[in-house]
Amino acid sequence: MPDHLTDPAVLDTPLRGLPMLPDDLALRLEACRDLPSLPSVVMEVLQLSRNEEAGPADYADRIAPDPALTLRVLALANSAFYARRGLEAATCHEAVARLGTDATLAAAMSYGLQDSQAPDHFWHRSLTAAVAARELANRLCPAEAGRLFTAGLLQDIGILALSALDGESYDHLLARRPRHLRLVQAEHEAFGCDHALVGGWLARDWGASLAMARRIADSHGPLTDGDAARLCLRLSGRIADARLAEDPGLAFAKLAQSLEHLDDLAAFSLDALLEELRAALPSMAELLTLTRPPEQDTPSLLREGKQRLVELTLSLSRRLDAQRDTMDALRQENRELDHRSHTDPLTGLANRRWLERCLGEEIRRAGTDHRGLALLFIDLDHFKAFNDRHGHALGDSVLVHFAATLRDLVREGDLAGRYGGEEFMVVLPGETEAGARVVADRLLALLETQPMAETDGESLYVTASIGIASLDLALPGNVAELIDAADRQMYSAKQAGRARVSTARPG
Ligand SMILES: Nc1nc2c(ncn2[C@@H]2O[C@H](COP(=O)(O)OP(=O)(O)OP(=O)(O)O)[C@@H](O)[C@H]2O)c(=O)[nH]1
Numbered sequence: 149m150p151d152h153l154t155d156p157a158v159l160d161t162p163l164r165g166l167p168m169l170p171d172d173l174a175l176r177l178e179a180c181r182d183l184p185s186l187p188s189v190v191m192e193v194l195q196l197s198r199n200e201e202a203g204p205a206d207y208a209d210r211i212a213p214d215p216a217l218t219l220r221v222l223a224l225a226n227s228a229f230y231a232r233r234g235l236e237a238a239t240c241h242e243a244v245a246r247l248g249t250d251a252t253l254a255a256a257m258s259y260g261l262q263d264s265q266a267p268d269h270f271w272h273r274s275l276t277a278a279v280a281a282r283e284l285a286n287r288l289c290p291a292e293a294g295r296l297f298t299a300g301l302l303q304d305i306g307i308l309a310l311s312a313l314d315g316e317s318y319d320h321l322l323a324r325r326p327r328h329l330r331l332v333q334a335e336h337e338a339f340g341c342d343h344a345l346v347g348g349w350l351a352r353d354w355g356a357s358l359a360m361a362r363r364i365a366d367s368h369g370p371l372t373d374g375d376a377a378r379l380c381l382r383l384s385g386r387i388a389d390a391r392l393a394e395d396p397g398l399a400f401a402k403l404a405q406s407l408e409h410l411d412d413l414a415a416f417s418l419d420a421l422l423e424e425l426r427a428a429l430p431s432m433a434e435l436l437t438l439t440r441p442p443e444q445d446t447p448s449l450l451r452e453g454k455q456r457l458v459e460l461t462l463s464l465s466r467r468l469d470a471q472r473d474t475m476d477a478l479r480q481e482n483r484e485l486d487h488r489s490h491t492d493p494l495t496g497l498a499n500r501r502w503l504e505r506c507l508g509e510e511i512r513r514a515g516t517d518h519r520g521l522a523l524l525f526i527d528l529d530h531f532k533a534f535n536d537r538h539g540h541a542l543g544d545s546v547l548v549h550f551a552a553t554l555r556d557l558v559r560e561g562d563l564a565g566r567y568g569g570e571e572f573m574v575v576l577p578g579e580t581e582a583g584a585r586v587v588a589d590r591l592l593a594l595l596e597t598q599p600m601a602e603t604d605g606e607s608l609y610v611t612a613s614i615g616i617a618s619l620d621l622a623l624p625g626n627v628a629e630l631i632d633a634a635d636r637q638m639y640s641a642k643q644a645g646r647a648r649v650s651t652a653r654p655g
Contacts, residue, residue, distance in 0.1 A: 170340040183216035183308045193256045208244040223355035236357040239294040272435040273388045281384035283428045289376040300384045303367035306343030344368045495551030498565030508627045510577045522584035522618040525634035528570040529611045529646040546600040581618040588614040588649040611647035
């Protein structure tokens with residue numbers, strides 16, 4: 149066994165956390181984006197895709213026997229887009245549960261199909277080894293059983309990659325069904341490394357977790373390193389070889405002999421253990437159904453997959469459109485709610501909460517920009533009497549008209565609002581007290597000429613008392629102080645006879 153696969157120091161090589169591949173092989177592998185899948189698995193996934201009720205677990209069941217599809221969903225589930233912090237999707241079921249059915253189906257539909265290149269034996273060995281790894285793990289390290297099934301399935305994925313890269317001569321070698329060790333030696337001679345490292349490297353390159361890539365790269369290590377999970381994986385291939393040998397009975401007997409010295413298995417009767425494992429492995433008939441089922445020919449299967457992918461894309465985009473509509477409606481609703489929470493329902497002006505919040509922001513901005521700020525506090529005069537005389541409804545209508553007048557009067561950038569009852573406020577950013585006075589005078593003049601209501605053909609006018617306060621730049625105040633100052637000025641205007649303006653600094 150090449151040292152680099154078992155030397156932990158080498159396994160810690162920073163490059164992708166794996167030993168280096170020969171340069172030319174690494175470059176060629178980088179271009180390898182597609183490995184063949186089993187038509188039987190693809191057909192089942194296609195069938196499932198027509199069943200609306202099918203959930204992630206159904207997809208995972210179908211995909212789990214196929215190394216290339218399993219690696220594809222694992223890589224996608226651990227990609228930056230789907231990854232959950234610190235949580236590796238380590239089995240096909242975990243990956244599919246994370247991806248959901250749409251993404252799984254899209255990943256599964258972009259398959260290439262197995263053609264004659266990698267012989268059936270490859271798939272038989274992969275699935276048998278996967279089941280063997282899981283069964284062993286159930287006895288030695290049960291918590292790892294799911295991961296070890298996946299690692300068992302993927303441990304020889306490098307064979308598919310080398311077959312895809314090197315076509316004929318490698319397939320020739322495979323077709324002769326060399327013993328696994330002989331295959332490994334031949335790979336070293338031809339490529340400078342073996343399929344375990346190629347598989348680990350490919351898994352990492354496609355985006356599977358480093359832990360999974362290491363398990364694959366490490367799958368040819370010795371049985372005696374004392375780690376139960378590694379033992380399960382490394383032994384699984386040998387069990388698969390025995391199961392698929394021409395004389396399985398003899399092969400299992402030889403295997404039992406070679407394992408006698410293993411301390412990790414000392415607690416078991418080896419013959420009994422291997423017999424139990426043998427019974428749990430897929431039967432030859434099951435394996436043949438996996439690799440030789442298709443009634444359907446390859447081109448029509450590929451065609452159907454492509455068509456299903458288009459349908460899936462269309463249905464996804466339809467659903468996306470529907471989601472976008474829902475999002476738009478929600479955003480609109482949100483805007484309306486937001487607007488309502490800022491607005492006085494009767495007049496449509498800013499409400500007290502919003503006035504105070506904006507005033508706070510403007511005070512801060514005035515401080516940083518070193519500019520002035522003025523505030524008008526407006527109170528309609530004798531409004532109680534108005535209500536008493538003309539009724540509350542007409543009083544409301546006055547408030548609405550007054551608000552409209554105020555809105556028309558102020559400039560963009562100013563803020564007019566209803567502070568409460570018959571009290572209004574105008575925030576004038578950048579304005580001096582003198583400038584604010586001009587605005588206030590203009591308002592009073594408008595009230596003299598514009599009736600705010602009509603009843604029985606009679607035009608009804610109102611007057612207002614206006615207090616002005618402005619920010620003293622040398623001594624900037626806060627919201628409450630500024631409002632209080634303007635309110636006091638408004639009160640002075642009332643005291644002075646109403647229908648007038650009062651400022652702290654007259655003139
Ligand atoms: N129609 C109507 N009236 C309101 C509304 N909010 C407050 N008022 C009335 O406004 C009146 C305010 O009365 P006062 O605070 O006594 O003041 P005033 O009568 O305007 O007298 P001065 O402010 O001293 O000029 C009350 O009668 C309130 O009922 C409203 O939304 N609609």
